Amino acid sequence: MTETSPLYDGVDPVGRLLLGLAAVAVAFAAADTYVVVLALPDMMASSGLSAEDLQRGAPIISGFLLGYVAMLPLIGRIADLRGRLPVLVGSLIVFALGSLVTAAAYDLPSMVTGRVLQGIGGGGLLPATLALVADLYPPRQRGVPLGVVGAVQEFGNVLGPLYGAVVLAFGTWRDIFLINLAVGLVLAIVIRRSGAAGPALGAGWRRKVDWVGALLASAVVGSVLLVMLEPAQLVADVTAGLAFLPVVGTSRWLSPLAITALVLGLLFLARCLTAASPLLDLRSWRALMRHVDVGGAVLLGLSLAGVILAFATADPEVQVFSPAGPWLLMGSALAAAGFWHRNRSVKNPLVPPGALSATPAWGAMVVSFFVGSALIAALVDIPIFARITVYNDSQLGAALVLVRFLVGLPVGAFLGGWLTHRIPAGVVTAAGMTASCIGFAWMSQWGLESLRSPLATVPLVLGGLGVGLAMAPVNAALLSATDSAVHGVTSALLIVARTVGKLVGISALTTIGLRRYYAVQGDLPAPKDVCPDGSSRCPEFSLILREAGLTQLQTIFLGAAICCAVAGVVALFVFRHADTRGVDASPLEAGLG
Helix, strand or coil, rough: CCCCCCCCCCCHHHHHHHHHHHHHHHHHHEEEEEEECCCCCHHHCCCCCCCHHHHHCHHHHHHHHHHHHCCCCHHHHHHHHCCCCHHHHHHHHHHHHHHHHCCCCCCHHHHHHHHHHHHHHHHHHHHHHHHHHHHHHHHHHHHHHHHHHHHHHHHHHHHHHHHHHHHHCCCCCCHHHHHHHHHHHHHHHHHHHHHCCCCCCCCCCCCCHHHHHHHHHHHHHHHHHHHHCCCHHHHHHCCHHHCCCCCCCCCHHHCCHHHHHHHHHHHHHHHHHCCCCCCCCHHHHHHHHHHHHHHHHHHHHHHHHHHHHHHCCCCCCCCCCCCCCCHHHHHHHHHHHHHHHHHHHCCCCCCCCCCCCCCHHHHHHHHHHHHHHHHHHHHHHHHHHHHHHCCCCCCHHHHHHHHHHHHHHHHHHHHHHHHHHHCCHHHHHHHHHHHHHHHHHHHCCCCHHHHHHHHHHHHHHHHHHHHHHHHHHHHHHHHHCCCCCHHHHHHHHHHHHHHHHHHHHHHHHHHHHHHHHHHHHHCCCCCCHHHHCCCCCCHHHHHHHHHHHHHHHHHHHHHHHHHHHHHHHEEEHCCCCCCCCCCCCCCCHHCCC
């Protein structure tokens, strides 16, 4: 790899501003992954589902995850061919559109459609941002900015439910997505204008605004919103209500207003294809798609979708994956085989030959998978442990226990980025995973009263610090071992590996922990042998049950420790030749300006 990057020139203020805005966008989109956790019952009710139909409402969450992961490789490849900033802006617009559709949703299909669009838009932000870091910084100065991007993404994942809770305290679930709409559009506008201001980054971005196209697009969005929301005052009006009556059948999408929206949409597309400076340059995108293997992207997307649906819809208390899991995984394997064959034979493959041939490149995927498996155990099971032990009636108290883990993430991310410039990436990653391994192993020994001790903070901070330490060196090793022309798609695949690791990890570890609990439960004494009155309600027997209940979580933490150990050992081997060091560099100055 060369010592200079395509746009590196001391990282001008515009570059730093763009990277900061992209990081904010990544954090906000990541928060939306779990923002619906508290709002889910109200969203289900609005889509016609009852609280008992939780399984039917699962696509509201898994739909976002599906769009997020399945489209990542394609978006990453487009970022390589089209550029980082157009993909950032386009992803934010798609995210905003998905937020709009979700806010106006009137049934489950429309709500899931909005969530999938949000996932597609949100998923495109991270690989483009990681590739932007590689464009702005030479290989030996990428550590700190990569650590920052990784830290804000994980913070966003955890702060999503808190963000949703704050909005719900003052409004409805629809307000969450209206705020998303506003933030997404504002960020898209600011990034686009900032990119146009930069001499290197803004090439080809200075264009006149197509006001006719903007008017047509606004009319389409307004018409679709009216069709979806069906305002009571308009529908009830004798004259205006005619626009909402279906011409044939009963579907609202066959009404005169919906047909008008379709015609306006066609006029907007025609404008984009014929105008000299269109609002959406479909001609250049159409030319770009000739250089992208869409068929391969579909096959890879189907393969990833099968894995996601097999694990994301599973009930860990019953089995590792859902009842349809074996069939989904079989279809996923067939799609993966088809992608592998196609990727080797087409002229413009989705993943160019040799993109991941270097040991640090494919090794980063393996390490990322196991880091994701360990991290999800902390995010999900630390609050659960707190709730069933010390903080029985306090959701806030349980959340604050997790915060002790989270505070280590940004500290580790900065430290890992700084160390990556001076110490081999494998050593930094292994050190981080060793710290996390010790932390999780310590947690696996926790008892009912352990969280009351100040010492309980030590393993929590160690765990978060270790994960943070590993973020920058893993990303830096990948980017240093791959060509700049494939940084987008390889960064996307790295994110896919970590996300799949989270899905497989939480499902597998929870199932293993539950089986361990059942084994311990079978050895428990009978209530008559413990309680004087022979019932199961005496304090002594309740204490035995609570201690047995901890077995599942203790096993999960031990499994997370093993995942950390595997990640550390693999990193030492695969990152041996990753060129990420630069002793004479000033990484903190270069990374933070």
